[in-house]
Amino acid sequence: MNVPSMEEEAAYRIGKLAYGALLEEVYTLPKPGLVDPYSNGAHTDMNVVSFERSAKALKPYFVTMALEGERLWEAPPVLFETIRRIGILAERAMYQATGGVNTHKGLVFHLGILCGAAGACHRTFGKVTLKQLIEMEQAMVRDVLVKEVQSMDHFVSKGEKNLQKYGLTGARGEAISGYSSVFHISLPVMTMGLYNGQEWNSIKLETLFHLMSQVDDSNILSRHNPVVLSQVKDIAARFIQDGGAYRKESLSLLKEMDQWFVKKNISAGGSADLLAVTIFLTQLTGEWGGAYGIHETGRETFPGERAGTVEGISYLKSIGL
Numbered sequence: 257m258n259v260p261s262m263e264e265e266a267a268y269r270i271g272k273l274a275y276g277a278l279l280e281e282v283y284t285l286p287k288p289g290l291v292d293p294y295s296n297g298a299h300t301d302m303n304v305v306s307f308e309r310s311a312k313a314l315k316p317y318f319v320t321m322a323l324e325g326e327r328l329w330e331a332p333p334v335l336f337e338t339i340r341r342i343g344i345l346a347e348r349a350m351y352q353a354t355g356g357v358n359t360h361k362g363l364v365f366h367l368g369i370l371c372g373a374a375g376a377c378h379r380t381f382g383k384v385t386l387k388q389l390i391e392m393e394q395a396m397v398r399d400v401l402v403k404e405v406q407s408m409d410h411f412v413s414k415g416e417k418n419l420q421k422y423g424l425t426g427a428r429g430e431a432i433s434g435y436s437s438v439f440h441i442s443l444p445v446m447t448m449g450l451y452n453g454q455e456w457n458s459i460k461l462e463t464l465f466h467l468m469s470q471v472d473d474s475n476i477l478s479r480h481n482p483v484v485l486s487q488v489k490d491i492a493a494r495f496i497q498d499g500g501a502y503r504k505e506s507l508s509l510l511k512e513m514d515q516w517f518v519k520k521n522i523s524a525g526g527s528a529d530l531l532a533v534t535i536f537l538t539q540l541t542g543e544w545g546g547a548y549g550i551h552e553t554g555r556e557t558f559p560g561e562r563a564g565t566v567e568g569i570s571y572l573k574s575i576g577l
């Protein structure tokens with residue numbers, strides 16, 4: 257019997273966490289305008305089963321991307337190039353699994369990069385803290401994506417058209433910034449919710465609404481325009497101000513809101529993607545930022561570099577969040 261190497265085992269665990277994050281996102285409910293187990297939101301061509309099929313098809317690609325991280329840890333830009341090649345194959349597998357529907361294009365990109373970075377961090381440090389992960393991610397993508405955005409002269413995809421029309425950088429911009437929306441908006445909310453012992457589905461909803469209230473979501477822009485984007489931000493901000501997802505009546509309010517989003521054909525897919533990224537980072541660094549590092553290497557953890565833990569709170573506070 258072939259015993260998996262330490263790198264293979266780690267890559268499998270990273271890929272499995274990415275797969276889990278895809279499912280955790282779609283199972284969060286009720287999400288206005290987005291697909292969840294209750295409603296297809298403002299989507300006629302997909303439902304929760306499409307997302308499950310797509311996630312299952314993508315899992316081996318995330319494992320492969322993490323494994324490439326373990327292999328190419330010393331050459332981050334080469335790692336990114338490799339991740340993108342695998343990403344194209346992953347997108348193809350996604351379309352095959354869903355009958356041609358885009359369920360997870362944004363997440364192939366985001367979680368592909370982060371799985372690769374996590375593999376590289378594991379190989380380099382024997383653990384994965386937030387700080388190390390984002391430093392690795394930046395070394396992988398920054399130069400390439402900045403150049404790509406600055407020199408773009410073909411505006412084909414929806415994201416590219418948004419860049420041309422509004423100067424908004426969408427999914428690429430999030431990666432260029434080192435997932436700044438996740439660090440400044442959603443991770444603190446998720447970490448705080450866990451710390452306060454809130455219920456998991458409500459934590460995910462509260463996190464999603466904080467994202468929706470601030471992110472320039474290219475899904476909303478490509479279906480609509482900046483006025484609608486700003487309307488959605490206002491609605492999300494008001495929901496939070498009025499008590500957010502932790503109050504009793506939130507579920508019925510959200511179901512009502514879903515009807516309005518469906519009527520207006522609004523879907524905050526970019527924010528949903530960033531929710532999945534937040535879940536992935538919380539679970540990855542919670543599991544691997546400390547305990548895993550200690551088991552594997554006997555090394556001490558830097559205190560508080562694990563999101564989703566009590567130490568995570570003081571870390572986030574220490575970096576000014």
Ligand SMILES: CC(C)(COP(=O)(O)OP(=O)(O)OC[C@H]1O[C@@H](n2cnc3c(N)ncnc32)[C@H](O)[C@@H]1O)[C@@H](O)C(=O)NCCC(=O)NCCS
Pocket residue numbers: 339340341343344347361362363364365368413414415416425426427428430471472473474475525526527529530
């Ligand atoms: C960067 C990607 C996502 C390009 O997609 P596109 O140009 O359509 O950009 P866009 O900004 O619309 O993003 C696509 C998806 O990301 C998500 N998204 C939208 N807005 C945001 C946002 N503000 N923040 C984060 N994610 C967002 C949505 O799910 C959206 O559907 C990626 O597919 C890519 O690199 N394409 C180039 C070809 C390639 O290399 N493919 C391999 C894929 S790894």
Ligand SMILES: Nc1ncnc2c1ncn2[C@@H]1O[C@H](COP(=O)(O)OP(=O)(O)OP(=O)(O)O)[C@@H](O)[C@H]1O
Pocket residue numbers: 281282289290291292297299357358359360361362363414475479523524525526528529
């Ligand atoms: N739960 C979810 N429900 C709907 N979309 C989601 C969800 N989670 C993430 N998304 C993201 O939203 C995107 C789908 O949005 P949308 O349907 O507007 O894109 P499209 O297929 O490019 O456009 P259209 O359907 O208008 O032709 C996917 O790329 C996906 O990453």
